[in-house]
Amino acid sequence: MRIKILDHPLVAHKISVLRDKNTPSPTFRQLVDELVTLLAYEATREIRVEQREIETPVARTVGTMIASPKPLVVPILRAGLGMLEGMTRLVPTAEVGFLGMARNEQTLDIVTYAERLPEDLTGRQVYLLDPMLATGGTLIEAIKFLRQRGAESITCVCLIAAPEGIAALEKGVEGLRNVDLFLAARDERLNEKAYIVPGLGDAGDRLYGLAE
Ligand SMILES: O=P(O)(O)OC[C@H]1O[C@H](OP(=O)(O)OP(=O)(O)O)[C@H](O)[C@@H]1O
Ligand SMILES: O=c1cc[nH]c(=O)[nH]1
Numbered sequence: 001m002r003i004k005i006l007d008h009p010l011v012a013h014k015i016s017v018l019r020d021k022n023t024p025s026p027t028f029r030q031l032v033d034e035l036v037t038l039l040a041y042e043a044t045r046e047i048r049v050e051q052r053e054i055e056t057p058v059a060r061t062v063g064t065m066i067a068s069p070k071p072l073v074v075p076i077l078r079a080g081l082g083m084l085e086g087m088t089r090l091v092p093t094a095e096v097g098f099l100g101m102a103r104n105e106q107t108l109d110i111v112t113y114a115e116r117l118p119e120d121l122t123g124r125q126v127y128l129l130d131p132m133l134a135t136g137g138t139l140i141e142a143i144k145f146l147r148q149r150g151a152e153s154i155t156c157v158c159l160i161a162a163p164e165g166i167a168a169l170e171k172g173v174e175g176l177r178n179v180d181l182f183l184a185a186r187d188e189r190l191n192e193k194a195y196i197v198p199g200l201g202d203a204g205d206r207l208y209g210l211a212e
């Protein structure tokens, strides 16, 4: 698995404001959106392209275009939904599938409560969106799910990860080719409740309000 942590002062600034517990939901959502656009620029560097003939007002030429089949963007609900628009702004022709997953905060087991994806993902390039990589349980489940459907390459776009989650993910996808991880920050550790430290708290709650 290839890992890239974006090293850029604008990214660092926006992450710091996100972390601040006094940052209200509307600002939080706006910052997530801006960060994803910056991350997506890097994460799509290897998006598949093809050469197509086009006609300018002056001449015929060959241009680089995003290849078919279209890439698939998959936000992991809830928190990943906050990253969708920033991603599709850069790749407006991408298709979008959804995975609803929640971790049980006591057992840390992952429940997949919703799925709306093409049945056959053979050969598809998938961008998986989730702001938080904590224990890695959610992302590992999601990657296995996409692989079972035939996804050829999976690029995970996250904002913050714990070293424990990165290690678990590396182990969980061992032997799987074409899995990449793009991050805005790698934090210190997980706490006893498996929250990322310093982190930003519960990303879903901060985006959308308190969960039950
Ligand atoms: O790496 P893990 O230990 O699996 O934890 C990370 C997951 O936890 C959060 O989702 P959560 O389960 O809180 O659901 P939500 O997005 O609905 O808040 C986050 O968005 C990830 O999906
Ligand atoms: O710190 C964490 C860990 C899991 N999920 C979150 O939203 N935040």
Ligand SMILES: [Mg+2]
Pocket (backbone or CB within 6 Å): 079, 202, 203, 204, 205
């Ligand atoms: Mg949550």
